Amino acid sequence: MMRFLLLFSRQGKLRLQKWFTPMAEREKKKIIRDMTTMVLARQPRSCNFLHWKDLKVIYKRYASLYFCLAVDNQENELLALEVIHRYVELLDKYFGNVCELDIIFNFEKAYFILDEFLMGGEIQETSKQMVNRSIEASDMLQEDDNSDWYEVELFG
Amino acid sequence: MLAHFRKLVPQLVRILKNLIMSGYSPEHDVSGISDPFLQVRILRLLRILGKSDDDSSEAMNDILAQVATNTETSKNVGNAILYETVLTIMDIKSESGLRVLAINILGRFLLNNDKNIRYVALTSLLKTVQTDHNAVQRHRSTIVDCLKDLDVSIKRRAMELSFALVNGNNIRGMMKELLYFLDSCDPEFKADCASGVFLAAEKYAPSKRWHIDTIMRVLTTAGSYVRDDSVPNLIQLITNSVEMHAYTVQRLYKALLDDISQQPLVQVASWCIGEYGDLLVSGQCEEEEPIQVTEDEVLDVLEGLLVSNLSTPVTRGYSLTAIMKLSTRFSSVNRIKKVVSIYGSSIDVELQQRAVEYNALFKKYDHMRPALLERMPIMEKSATNGPTEIVQTNGETEPSVVEPKHPPLVTQPANQANDLLVLLGGNDVPVIQTTMPTKPASAGGELLELLGDLSLSGGPAPAPAPSVPTSQPSFLLDGLSSQPLFNDIATAAIPPMTAYNKNGLKIDFTFERANPNPNIAVITIHASNSTEADMTDFVFQAAVPKTFQLQLLSPSSNVVPALNQGTVTQVIRVLNPQKQQLRMRIKLTYTLKGSPVQDLAEVNNFPPQSWQ
Numbered sequence: 026m027m028r029f030l031l032l033f034s035r036q037g038k039l040r041l042q043k044w045f046t047p048m049a050e051r052e053k054k055k056i057i058r059d060m061t062t063m064v065l066a067r068q069p070r071s072c073n074f075l076h077w078k079d080l081k082v083i084y085k086r087y088a089s090l091y092f093c094l095a096v097d098n099q100e101n102e103l104l105a106l107e108v109i110h111r112y113v114e115l116l117d118k119y120f121g122n123v124c125e126l127d128i129i130f131n132f133e134k135a136y137f138i139l140d141e142f143l144m145g146g147e148i149q150e151t152s153k154q155m156v157n158r159s160i161e162a163s164d165m166l167q168e169d170d171n172s173d174w175y176e177v178e179l180f181g
Numbered sequence: 182m183l184a185h186f187r188k189l190v191p192q193l194v195r196i197l198k199n200l201i202m203s204g205y206s207p208e209h210d211v212s213g214i215s216d217p218f219l220q221v222r223i224l225r226l227l228r229i230l231g232k233s234d235d236d237s238s239e240a241m242n243d244i245l246a247q248v249a250t251n252t253e254t255s256k257n258v259g260n261a262i263l264y265e266t267v268l269t270i271m272d273i274k275s276e277s278g279l280r281v282l283a284i285n286i287l288g289r290f291l292l293n294n295d296k297n298i299r300y301v302a303l304t305s306l307l308k309t310v311q312t313d314h315n316a317v318q319r320h321r322s323t324i325v326d327c328l329k330d331l332d333v334s335i336k337r338r339a340m341e342l343s344f345a346l347v348n349g350n351n352i353r354g355m356m357k358e359l360l361y362f363l364d365s366c367d368p369e370f371k372a373d374c375a376s377g378v379f380l381a382a383e384k385y386a387p388s389k390r391w392h393i394d395t396i397m398r399v400l401t402t403a404g405s406y407v408r409d410d411s412v413p414n415l416i417q418l419i420t421n422s423v424e425m426h427a428y429t430v431q432r433l434y435k436a437l438l439d440d441i442s443q444q445p446l447v448q449v450a451s452w453c454i455g456e457y458g459d460l461l462v463s464g465q466c467e468e469e470e471p472i473q474v475t476e477d478e479v480l481d482v483l484e485g486l487l488v489s490n491l492s493t494p495v496t497r498g499y500s501l502t503a504i505m506k507l508s509t510r511f512s513s514v515n516r517i518k519k520v521v522s523i524y525g526s527s528i529d530v531e532l533q534q535r536a537v538e539y540n541a542l543f544k545k546y547d548h549m550r551p552a553l554l555e556r557m558p559i560m561e562k563s564a565t566n567g568p569t570e571i572v573q574t575n576g577e578t579e580p581s582v583v584e585p586k587h588p589p590l591v592t593q594p595a596n597q598a599n600d601l602l603v604l605l606g607g608n609d610v611p612v613i614q615t616t617m618p619t620k621p622a623s624a625g626g627e628l629l630e631l632l633g634d635l636s637l638s639g640g641p642a643p644a645p646a647p648s649v650p651t652s653q654p655s656f657l658l659d660g661l662s663s664q665p666l667f668n669d670i671a672t673a674a675i676p677p678m679t680a681y682n683k684n685g686l687k688i689d690f691t692f693e694r695a696n697p698n699p700n701i702a703v704i705t706i707h708a709s710n711s712t713e714a715d716m717t718d719f720v721f722q723a724a725v726p727k728t729f730q731l732q733l734l735s736p737s738s739n740v741v742p743a744l745n746q747g748t749v750t751q752v753i754r755v756l757n758p759q760k761q762q763l764r765m766r767i768k769l770t771y772t773l774k775g776s777p778v779q780d781l782a783e784v785n786n787f788p789p790q791s792w793q
Contacts (some may be wrong), residue, residue: 035499071296071330074300074301101261103257106261111218
């Protein structure tokens with residue numbers, strides 16, 4: 026089971042945090058601090074797995090963002106790398122050539138996509154198409170809403 | 182509940198098969214492999230279901246072999262699936278061919294350039310080396326190469342795995358690599374590596390000279406990182422290899438001349454020079470070119486240690502004692518007397534005490550000096566690991582002269598013995614207290630059955646034997662042993678015995694006297710397993726006749742590793758106030774290769790010193 030997923034920049038600014046178990050605020054802050062220091066301190070060519078307390082931490086760097094995923098000790102680390110990669114692919118498909126700015130300005134979409142893909146610490150949907158379709162459907166609902174409001178405006 | 186799910190194994194196998202065989206599905210595809218997430222999940226579930234079940238494991242064998250051979254390994258996805266497959270094969274009851282396949286996959290991983298994959302391979306190999314030792318040996322050279330990798334986590338795992346792979350055949354080659362690694366590794370590794378090297382050398386040393394050479398090498402390269410208890414162990418080892426004394430002391434002396442900053446090396450060296458200084462100056466050494474050393478040079482070196490800023494107080498104590506010991510072995514006694522008297526007013530209390538007592542030895546007790554300072558006898562390795570009493574066993578003890586000095590110490594043990602008897606209550610009721618992790622209620626029931634069979638007459642009452650002066654400390658030097666001065670490990674000279682040896686399980690008993698009460702014998706059992714599989718859920722139970730009382734402390738573990746790779750130890754305390762012959766009935770339960778084994782045995786061959 027996955028415990029948490031963090032995205033942070035090279036300067037240590039947190040861009041996204043997803044917690045799959047309930048935790049106190051103070052604990053979350055501490056974990057964020059620990060993770061950013063540990064991962065940012067790693068050498069560029071070292072392996073992507075760390076041990077932290079009783080969890081395994083798998084991190085991968087994509088351009089200027091670090092994706093940091095913590096899993097239980099029995100989990101398959103190589104598969105966790107695939108999970109991170111799949112998430113990045115989903116973001117890429119949706120935003121088209123995703124970059125850090127996209128995530129900064131549309132963070133709620135990033136969370137929606139994550140929730141479609143992972144739920145309760147496990148993979149929910151393995152099909153890329155299904156995830157994309159659900160996000161597009163919810164987008165369309167949003168758009169429809171907006172047009173209604175516009176019509177109301179017109180008619181005073 | 183698992184049985185309910187096991188019915189689904191054929192279906193799962195079919196689904197997995199379809200996944201692998203079916204064509205390309207664009208939405209689930211990752212780099213040519215269809216739905217790796219689902220594949221890994223199914224493999225995980227198969228692992229849980231097949232874990233201790235023969236039928237399910239058999240049903241899975243084919244599909245596992247297929248996955249293992251057909252999966253593409255060029256991308257990380259393929260490797261992720263292979264990794265999961267290997268873990269599954271290792272956990273279920275797979276056939277040996279499949280296991281070998283799994284280990285070979287791991288070996289292939291090790292050769293991969295990707296660090297992540299090597300890391301993963303090393304971790305899994307570490308887990309499997311216990312069970313599939315021989316298969317992992319084949320990849321030994323690759324593992325040893327990983328020691329030279331730049332990544333810290335890989336180096337650490339490679340080091341642990343290398344130590345696990347060391348055996349009698351490859352010890353020389355492996356040790357060369359490991360010593361080279363010790364030279365060049367980071368400080369955080371040095372302590373673990375040094376302890377590992379010592380352990381491996383102790384277990385598999387092909388010759389005494391090689392052993393001593395290896396130890397010297399470790400001391401000179403990583404001397405300051407070596408653990409504290411290795412110094413006494415080393416000294417014991419050196420005393421035991423009698424024929425190597427001259428060679429050892431010569432090498433240590435040369436090392437001292439080079440460098441006096443590494444404390445463990447200096448301590449061992451000064452101890453040896455103290456013991457074997459006469460061999461050093463006589464210039465007899467078969468193994469190496471003998472060096473010409475005069476007594477003065479040796480004393481110079483030792484005095485240099487005393488005054489140097491680099492020496493810790495412990496080291497100073499060692500060198501002062503070494504100088505003193507040389508007074509019986511060298512002829513320049515006056516110089517030694519002078520040194521000793523100077524330190525009689527040292528600020529360091531430990532040094533001062535030693536110097537004052539040595540002074541007294543020169544003045545008032547000169548007739549005792551040769552006897553007290555003669556060569557150390559060969560020490561037996563004691564069974565306990567905790568702080569044992571330091572008892573001086575040099576030469577003969579002189580209780581008549583020494584006792585009046587410390588009367589309070591002698592009476593104290595007697596008082597404590599009385600208290601202990603009161604605490605234990607009467608000795609009629611066979612109270613067997615166990616602090617084992619298993620359920621005491623059922624254990625108690627079985628033990629009472631055991632007891633019922635034992636005859637209560639006990640052995641014939643032994644003739645009143647004179648009490649063995651097992652723990653008569655020579656009080657003169659006892660006061661000096663706040664630190665292990667002569668590094669003696671206390672054994673009361675009760676020989677150990679083998680209590681049980683059947684079906685590959687051997688149980689040895691080693692004895693000690695628990696001071697202050699001489700009626701309590703502390704027995705430590707060592708269980709070792711020479712079969713090829715581990716013995717799990719190992720439980721040792723004991724029962725004694727009614728006139729004794731028995732207390733069983735917790736065992737070190739419940740798993741006796743295979744092929745004598747380790748022992749399980751457990752401490753038994755037996756109170757024997759009537760000094761009857763000790764007898765014991767033992768019951769052993771363990772699980773070997775999945776089947777439980779139970780055995781009862783009676784132990785009668787206790788050495789007489791253990792109960793007299």
